[in-house]
Structure formats: structure tokens, C-alpha cells
Amino acid sequence: MRGDGMSMREVDIAIIGSGTAGMSAYRQARKRTDRIALIEGGPFGTTCARVGCMPSKLLIAAAEARHRLAALSAFGIASDAGAVDGRAVMKRVRDERDRFVGFVLDAVAGFDPAHVLRAHAEFEDPHTLKLSPAMDGSAPPVERVRAGRIIIATGSRPAIPAALRAAGDRLILSDDVFDWQDLPGAVAVFGAGVIGLELGQALHRLGVRVHLFGRDGRIGAISDPVVRAEATRLIAAELPLSLDAADVRVERDGEAVVVHFTDPGGAASSERFDYLLAATGRTPNVEMLALECSGLELDARGLPVFDPQTTRAGDSHVFIAGDADADRVLLHEAADEGHLAGEQAARYPAVYRHTRRTPxxxxxxxxxxxxxxxxxxxxxxxxxxxxxxxxxxxxxxxxxxxxxxxxxxxxxxxxxxxxxxxxxxxxxxxxxxxxxxxxxxxxxxxxxxxxxxxxxxxxxxxxxxxxxxxxxxxxxxxxxxxxxxxxxxxxx
CATH class of the missing domain: 3.30.390.30 (FAD/NAD-linked reductase, C-terminal dimerisation domain)
Structure with missing residues (x-):
């Protein structure tokens, strides 16, 4: 506490974010100090469990089970199964998703409650974080946290190109898919990266009419042109695929979304969909941190310049881990970076470089x-x-x-x-x-x-x-x- 009326908590390490990286950092920091603040302004739980890898794999598993039925005749087996109950499919996705999230919440519940602060945090100066009410409206118990070291583990969110916003409330994100009560009739998927390709193919195999739109011929994070050409051939043989569509324009028509585009052959096309799914990448959640007050060097994207082998930002007392650094945006990498950041922050100023695992x-x-x-x-x-x-x-x-x-x-x-x-x-x-x-x-x-x-x-x-x-x-x-x-x- 301070005598000027402004309540302050002083800690050795403040961790902003309680996702995969933040939780991993907390566990490591806790081994060396009890003076910790784990600050979370949004929902507890990881992107992977709530809206990422786990619920998407549940949808994919249902799609693969149905798709394998198509091969039965080639094995000499007759079957008339395969009718899709969309409500049942989505209920299992939601139920199992909630189960995985429950495991994460149980882990957070096992943390020392004295360490957890429900609040949004932003830098006031290099060592001071100003707190404001969390997303749920709960007021933080103190107004500021002063920390010897700070770990940024604020995760990321879907990025939405302005050109897609014309779809209005029919524009959805991958996060929204897993709350569906039933499967829609038709979806335009924008983005042929990991998320767009996985969800687009799964929805198609569950009977949803899907058209997958990409840019510059890219598909599934492949950089080898020979492998990319083979992947494009295989995916295009199964569902409509436009990786080089030009003059794309989106508009609303009643309860439908209409996508106008020119295919590589120069033909103008228009298609109607129930929804437009934006799977167009993710953006680090750093813009609300007031990084301009942190004293850190920022790159052209506004992200702290850091060393991936230490997670340390410059020669400062600040470390960054997980999706927030936009380096290796994968769960196992976020866990590794959080582990490293927590260890380094606890050892500071003795910071050592570590060899990263093979990508x-x-x-x-x-x-x-x-x-x-x-x-x-x-x-x-x-x-x-x-x-x-x-x-x-x-x-x-x-x-x-x-x-x-x-x-x-x-x-x-x-x-x-x-x-x-x-x-x-x-x-x-x-x-x-x-x-x-x-x-x-x-x-x-x-x-x-x-x-x-x-x-x-x-x-x-x-x-x-x-x-x-x-x-x-x-x-x-x-x-x-x-x-x-x-x-x-x-x-x-």
C-alpha cells in the first residue's frame, strides 16, 4: 500500500495473461518466489481448449468418421449410414470442449488465490502496471502492481480484414463455430491456412456446402512449391477452392452473404452463403498494454523486440511468451516459451540463452x-x-x-x-x-x-x-x- 491514496501491490514477478504461456510461466516462477501477480482480464483458459485445437479436432473427428464411409464400397462393404444430425454433432463438440476447458479451469483453481488478480493491465512505466476492471466487470483489489520483472503472455485474437465486415452479423470467427447449435447449409471460408483448411474441409465432409478462398496460392503453411502443388490438387479435388481469386467483394442480401469474385480463368462468379467464416490469421493482444510506456523497443508491428532463446525483450526486465510475440504460434511452443520466460524472470538478472526445440x-x-x-x-x-x-x-x-x-x-x-x-x-x-x-x-x-x-x-x-x-x-x-x-x- 502507498500513503498517497493509490493502492499498490509490490511483487517480484507480474504475469499478464493466464493462457498456455501464462500458466506455464506461473508454475516456473512459483518455484523460486511467492511474490507473484497473475493478472487476467478475460476468461480463464487457453485458446487451444476453448476455441482452438481441441474443439476443431472434435469437429474433424466427426467429419472423418463420415468420410470413411465413402470408401466402404471399394472394400466390398455396403452401407447406407452417414446421415448427419447436425445438432448431435455440435452437442458433442460443445460438451467435450467444455470438458477440456474444465481441466484448464481446475488448474487455475489450484493456483494460490492470493496471486490471481482479475483485471486488465497496462504499463504506466517500465515497472508499474495500472489495473482496470476485468471483462466481467469485477474491480481489481488494487489499482497498481509494481513488479521487478514482467511477463507478457496476453495471447492473440482472430484478425478480420475490413473487406469482410460487409457480411455484418453473418461474419463469424473460428471461435463462433464451436457454439453453433446446428450445422448451417453453406459457409464461405476465407483463409486457406491451418484453421481455414481444417474447418472448411470438416464442414464440407459433414454436408455443409463450402467454398474455400485463399490468397497468393498459399495453402496450409506449405512453403515447398512441389508439395504445395500436390496439396492444392488433392484439396481442390474434394471441395471448391479459390486460392487466387481476384476482385473479391462481399455483400449482404437479406439473411445471406453474397461473395463476388473472379476466378483464375477470368470468369466472374457469385455465390450465396449462410455465413462467412474469417480464418485470416491472428493478431497479438498487445495494443491495450500501453507499450509506449514500457520503455521497450518495438518493431514495425508494435511488438517488443525480443530474443527467442531467452524470451527477454532487449536488455530489459520484461519477457514475452506465447502468441503475444507472434513467433511460433502453436500450443507446444507457447508452453515452452512460458516455461522459459518464468524461469528467466525468476533468475533475473542471470539470464541464459536456451536452444529451442526443433520446429x-x-x-x-x-x-x-x-x-x-x-x-x-x-x-x-x-x-x-x-x-x-x-x-x-x-x-x-x-x-x-x-x-x-x-x-x-x-x-x-x-x-x-x-x-x-x-x-x-x-x-x-x-x-x-x-x-x-x-x-x-x-x-x-x-x-x-x-x-x-x-x-x-x-x-x-x-x-x-x-x-x-x-x-x-x-x-x-x-x-x-x-x-x-x-x-x-x-x-x-
Whole structure:
């Protein structure tokens, strides 16, 4: 408390935000100090549990279950199942979503209540945070927090281009989808990144008429042009896809949204939808923090300039983690960054650089899109001398047996050293292949090292071995593999 009538709490560490990064930071900071303030102005819980990875996977699981029915006739099995009860589908999504959120809320409830402040926070000066009422209207118990160190873990929110706002109340975000009581008839999805591709394909497979709109030919965070072309071909074969639509204009017509656009062939088109889903990226939640009062150096986006290996902003006492830094916007990365920020803030001023884990990302489309290690565009930008090996899943044995034989895997190795550098792919169950590759890359294995690992027959992973053998040949470190080699097994 202060004697000037302005209530103040003094702490060693103040953490702004209680999502994945904030919760992880709190746990680490708590190991070294009890003088902590965990400040949250919005709902408790993580983006992943409430409106992100978990509810989207619930919708995808329902869509995949129905989609597999289409393959039954190819196996010689007749079925007339597959009618979609939209209300039942969405009820399971909401119920399971609430269950996952409950786990997060239970974790927050386990925190020391004396540490938790329900309030919005903004910088008043580099060490002082001014508090205001939280979203629910609750007044904070103090007006200010003065902290020796501050961790920014405020997360992100969907970004909405101004051109889409003409849809009015028919403009929805990915957050809104998971509160639907029933499935709509038609949805225009803008954004062919991870969220747009996952939700667009899932809705399509559940019987919703979907048109997916993208920009500049990009799809699913793929940078390798060969993999991108294959992904575009596969997705476009299933649902309407416009990755290069021009002259896009959105308007309301009664309760419908009308999208006018010109396709790549120059033809003018118009389509009516019940909703327009904006999946056009996310924006860090930093604009309400009054960062101009923080004393931090800000980049062109208004974000603190920071070191990803320490999470420290410049040479200050401020650390930033999770979606708020717009670096690696994934749950496991947010958890890692929060852990690092909490540890560093507690140790301050003894701050040490830490090696980050190998990059790993998965799009839960079908076929799955994934990357591990350094991506194709990054290797080119860094001027790395590398070679490429690839395999098509079209004739890959196990994939063909299961009738999921679609996709392409490309792996990259360093010329000279033979180190495995990275991979990009679209194919069946590629989440598992991407994990194997990320572990191998982090262990700094060469391509030859990975080929000494066991590969069971028949598995989809045998396709990875084929790509690695081609890569070893391209690196000049091995002979060309024989066609349909005996040790691979038939069709491997």
C-alpha cells in the first residue's frame, strides 16, 4: 500500500495473461518466489481448449468418421449410414470442449488465490502496471502492481480484414463455430491456412456446402512449391477452392452473404452463403498494454523486440511468451516459451540463452499436412546448400492397402555433412512421420543415421525410408535404391 491514496501491490514477478504461456510461466516462477501477480482480464483458459485445437479436432473427428464411409464400397462393404444430425454433432463438440476447458479451469483453481488478480493491465512505466476492471466487470483489489520483472503472455485474437465486415452479423470467427447449435447449409471460408483448411474441409465432409478462398496460392503453411502443388490438387479435388481469386467483394442480401469474385480463368462468379467464416490469421493482444510506456523497443508491428532463446525483450526486465510475440504460434511452443520466460524472470538478472526445440507443425486436414525442422523457403532464404528426396504415397504399400494412398513427402539434407535438415509433406497419418523426423533432426542425425533405424513392414513409415534413400543418393552419399527393393517388402 502507498500513503498517497493509490493502492499498490509490490511483487517480484507480474504475469499478464493466464493462457498456455501464462500458466506455464506461473508454475516456473512459483518455484523460486511467492511474490507473484497473475493478472487476467478475460476468461480463464487457453485458446487451444476453448476455441482452438481441441474443439476443431472434435469437429474433424466427426467429419472423418463420415468420410470413411465413402470408401466402404471399394472394400466390398455396403452401407447406407452417414446421415448427419447436425445438432448431435455440435452437442458433442460443445460438451467435450467444455470438458477440456474444465481441466484448464481446475488448474487455475489450484493456483494460490492470493496471486490471481482479475483485471486488465497496462504499463504506466517500465515497472508499474495500472489495473482496470476485468471483462466481467469485477474491480481489481488494487489499482497498481509494481513488479521487478514482467511477463507478457496476453495471447492473440482472430484478425478480420475490413473487406469482410460487409457480411455484418453473418461474419463469424473460428471461435463462433464451436457454439453453433446446428450445422448451417453453406459457409464461405476465407483463409486457406491451418484453421481455414481444417474447418472448411470438416464442414464440407459433414454436408455443409463450402467454398474455400485463399490468397497468393498459399495453402496450409506449405512453403515447398512441389508439395504445395500436390496439396492444392488433392484439396481442390474434394471441395471448391479459390486460392487466387481476384476482385473479391462481399455483400449482404437479406439473411445471406453474397461473395463476388473472379476466378483464375477470368470468369466472374457469385455465390450465396449462410455465413462467412474469417480464418485470416491472428493478431497479438498487445495494443491495450500501453507499450509506449514500457520503455521497450518495438518493431514495425508494435511488438517488443525480443530474443527467442531467452524470451527477454532487449536488455530489459520484461519477457514475452506465447502468441503475444507472434513467433511460433502453436500450443507446444507457447508452453515452452512460458516455461522459459518464468524461469528467466525468476533468475533475473542471470539470464541464459536456451536452444529451442526443433520446429514441428501439423495441419489436421486429410491428407494431413506437416513440416519438421527447417522448411524449404527458409533453407533457400538462408542460402543453405541442400538436396531433396521425395516419395509419393500413391503406390506406397500400406497406404494403398488402407485406401489412403494420396500425397507427397519431401525431405531435405545438407550437402557435405549429410545432416537431415527438414521436411514438408502432405499424406496419410503424417503427424507421426513429422514427429519421427523432428526427433531425428533435433538429435542431429545424418540421413545415413536415420536409415539405420528399424522400419517395420508394412507401415506408412516405409515411405519415409524411400524418401530418405533418394535423399542419400541426391547427396552423393549412397547408390540409387533399387525399384521395389526386396528388403522394403512388396509395394513399399
Amino acid at each position: 514441428l507443425g501439423v495441419v489436421f486436414s486429410d491428407p494431413q499436412i506437416a513440416y519438421a525442422g527447417r522448411r524449404h523457403a527458409q533453407l533457400l532464404a538462408d542460402g543453405v546448400a541442400f538436396a531433396v528426396g521425395e516419395v509419393s504415397f500413391e503406390d506406397q504399400g500400406r497406404s494403398r492397402v488402407m485406401l489412403v494412398n494420396h500425397g507427397l513427402l519431401r525431405v531435405y539434407g545438407e550437402q557435405g555433412s549429410g545432416l537431415l535438415l527438414g521436411a514438408e509433406m502432405i499424406g496419410p497419418q503424417n503427424e507421426h512421420i513429422a514427429h519421427l523426423l523432428a526427433w531425428a533432426i533435433q538429435a542431429r542425425m545424418t540421413v545415413a543415421d536415420v536409415l539405420q533405424m528399424p522400419f517395420y513392414h508394412p507401415t506408412i513409415e516405409e515411405g519415409l525410408r524411400t524418401a530418405l534413400r533418394e535423399l542419400l543418393t541426391a547427396l552423393g552419399m549412397g547408390a540409387a535404391p533399387p525399384l521395389h527393393c526386396i528388403d522394403c517388402g512388396p509395394g513399399a
